[in-house]
Amino acid sequence: MTTAAAAPTPRRPLRDRLSALIYVVPGVGWLALFFAVPLVIVLIVSFGTKDATGHVSLAHPGLQNYLRAGRPEYVPAFLNSLRYAGITTILSILIGYPIAYWISRYGGRRKILLLILVMLPFWTSYLIRTYAWMIILRDNGVLNGILQSVGLISDPIPFLNTDFSVILGMTYGFLPFAILPLYVSIDRMDDNLVQAARDLYASGRQAFLHVTLPITMPGIVAAALLTFIPAIGDYVTPDLLGGAQTTTIAKVVQVVFQSGRDWPYGSALGFLLMVLTLVGTFAALRTLRRETLGGG
Amino acid sequence: MSTDHDGSSLDLERILVRYLAENRLTRRQLLRRISIVGATAAVAPIIAACATGGASAAPSISTPVPAAPSSSDAGAAAETASPTATPEPTPQPTPEGELYVYNWTQYIGDTTVKDFQDKYGIKVTYDFFDTADTQLTKIRSDGKGGGYDVTYPASTDIPGLVRDGVVAALDLSMISNAKNLGTEWANPGYDPNNAHSMPYMWWTTGFVWDPDKIKEDLTDWTALWDERYKGHMSMLDDVREVFAAAAFRLGLSPNTTSDTDLDAMLQLLEQQKPLLRTYTANDIADFTGGQVWLTHAWSGDWGQMLSDKPKTKYVIPESGAVRGSDTMVVLSGAQHPVAANLWIDFNLDAKVSAANTNVTYYMGPNAAALPLIDPTISGDPRINPASATLDKLVELLELGPDLDKYTQRWNALKA
Structure with missing residues (x-):
């Protein structure tokens, strides 16, 4: 993260390094057991085939599932996923940044309370909150009811099962993931820097663009990652708030697993999606780092 | 689990x-x-x-209802040939204290679970699935039922589930209420002598519409391809049912495995997709929520929609439709097999079966229950069609490995 890390540090005594290792073991063990092992299983299954009854068979392992992963029918679903995740990420940052900024600068003694309010939705199951959105957005739902009663519209607007409802639901769901890292980076920023910029006759806008924004860029990057990565694989929101026209790649994987009962093929698709997400993320991170952090 | x-x-x-x-x-x-x-x-x-x-x-809304089956008061309606209620069949094996049931939502009587718990003192854990795909994926995940004792597969799936050892043979000595079944259900083709499954409910698949939004009288599948209702139609999230609708439009068999036929069906469905609001696993909620005016639906779901929208219409399309039935099975990995067999026997009781139908609007195979069913349900030819109508309908058959031909196209369609 920081450029200081590049400077060589003096080697610590062996005993210190060993005892430090002990503290790492539980975390690494946890990750290995519950992340790496399942992932390896998915990888192994993805090389298999399914037999007539739908069971996974590893008798003839090969790349056949990966070779048929790039089917042209799946391209629209993949582009949908990218589009939803991209728009969700941008919206989350655009909405989240002012909120985080306001809490940090003007929250005062109530900062903690405000942060708890940001996280309050997590106290209820995401599924229930998504169903609540269905009640609000459906054709005879709350939103259409209000719009009709004030005479803005005569026929209900189809909100539910559209791109709009999917992006709304995802932005609603992932917004807290954007606000928290943004808050941290804004709160850590030294306010005197902005003050100094203003003293040097920078306008408020210039001070924000040339001081605040670059300094909080790590928070923006973290917010973007924390929003984009879960959003691209999100299944619940597009499934419940989406419709026939809003298929995402996660939905395709689900159909392969469930209707198709083809676990090897589904595993291959899921694994490919993960690799693509990781590669894309690292590529984006490198560019960003070179542009924003490396220069400083 | x-x-x-x-x-x-x-x-x-x-x-x-x-x-x-x-x-x-x-x-x-x-x-x-x-x-x-x-x-x-x-x-x-x-x-x-x-x-x-x-x-x-948890707070309970209903007051305890005494267990439904008792030989005293059922007599009036019972047929003489087959008494509806028998003395309790005190089974030799002791039932376990728990039972895990896995079923569709809104697919059982209001008090059935509670009545069973009260009668036998068995605690029932009742879980839901929303599509048949979810159900089959789960019960096949470990090859023996995914931890459940009882589930409700479509009769079409029974041969495969028996072949793969996912369901266990029933203990027919504990299911004395099997005698209540109508004669046509006693020895079905998908499961000879009901050795592994007991019929639960049967239905037809057609479509429903809201006459407030769609004034004309619809009669055939072409309505679901009508541009005028774009954005307000849905199809069931069920691969076989959706392809069956296309098959009927093309005059093909919904059990075809010919690639040319299936390609033609897929092409027709791809024309339909841009007009659709959803492939729905919530047809009732989508319809009563107002966003869908015209939806592919099972007959009983139509009955349940009536409570919100009493004018809702249902039709068995004239160019052909699917009929089918669901069954009750004991899963091979069941931890509570005795309770599971008792549960199936209980649901075949005339009164329980009638109560299930009166809530779900699905007709059961239970001849003894017929007199106890609300006559507005059993007398409605759309829910309980005459056998002449039924004979014209098609049952979906198990396709074995050829099912892949459907699911691959289904993936392509939904993607």
Whole structure:
């Protein structure tokens, strides 16, 4: 993260390094057991085939599932996923940044309370909150009811099962993931820097663009990652708030697993999606780092 | 399965589902309740149920109803040939204290679970699936039922489930109420002598529409391809049913495995997709929510829509339609097989079966229950068609490995 890390540090005594290792073991063990092992299983299954009854068979392992992963029918679903995740990420940052900024600068003694309010939705199951959105957005739902009663519209607007409802639901769901890292980076920023910029006759806008924004860029990057990565694989929101026209790649994987009962093929698709997400993320991170952090 | 807890939100969902089952609260009622009193208040009892371990200590709406079957008062309606209620069949094996049931939502009588619990003292854990695909994936995940004791597969799936050892043979000595079945159900082709499954409900698949929005009288599948209703139509999220609709439009068999036929069906469905609002696993909620005016539906779901929209119409399309039935099975990995067989026997009781039909609007195979069913249900030719109509309908057959031909195209269609 920081450029200081590049400077060589003096080697610590062996005993210190060993005892430090002990503290790492539980975390690494946890990750290995519950992340790496399942992932390896998915990888192994993805090389298999399914037999007539739908069971996974590893008798003839090969790349056949990966070779048929790039089917042209799946391209629209993949582009949908990218589009939803991209728009969700941008919206989350655009909405989240002012909120985080306001809490940090003007929250005062109530900062903690405000942060708890940001996280309050997590106290209820995401599924229930998504169903609540269905009640609000459906054709005879709350939103259409209000719009009709004030005479803005005569026929209900189809909100539910559209791109709009999917992006709304995802932005609603992932917004807290954007606000928290943004808050941290804004709160850590030294306010005197902005003050100094203003003293040097920078306008408020210039001070924000040339001081605040670059300094909080790590928070923006973290917010973007924390929003984009879960959003691209999100299944619940597009499934419940989406419709026939809003298929995402996660939905395709689900159909392969469930209707198709083809676990090897589904595993291959899921694994490919993960690799693509990781590669894309690292590529984006490198560019960003070179542009924003490396220069400083 | 009963001991797996993979995360707090999943736990909450499990508790929610359990709460809904124990209090006979459907997802639709929950939605309505949330919309009335707000999410927090509606969910409060669930959180309370969570605090008490999700047991049946949650607030119960209905007062205890004495167990339905008793030989005294059922006599009036019973047929002389087959008495509806028998003395309790005190089975030799002792039933276990628990039972795990896995069923569709809104697919059982309002008090059936509670009545069973009261009668036998067996605690029922009642879980839901929303599509047949979800159900089959789960019960096939470990090849023996995914931890459940009883589930409700379509009769079409029975031969495969028996062949793969997912379902166990029934203990027919415990299911004396099997005698209540109509003669045509005693020895079905998909499961000779009902050795592995008992019929539960049967239906036709057609479509429903809201006459307030669509004034004309619809008669055939072409309505679901009508540009005028673009954005307000849905098809069931069910691969075989959707392809069957296309097959009937093209005059093909819904059991075809010919690639040319299937390509033609897929092409027709791809023309339809841009007109659709959803491939729905919630046809009732989508329809009563107002966004869908015209939807592919099972006959009983239409009956349930009537309570919200009494003018709703249903038709068995004239160019052909699917008929089918669901069954009750004991899974091969069942930890509570005795209770499971008792549950199946209980649901074949004339009174219980009639109560199930009166709530779900699905007709059962239970001849003894017929006199006890609400005559507006059993007398409606759309729910209980004459056998002449039924004979013209098609049953979906198990296709074995050829099912892949459908699911591959289904993937392509939905992607």
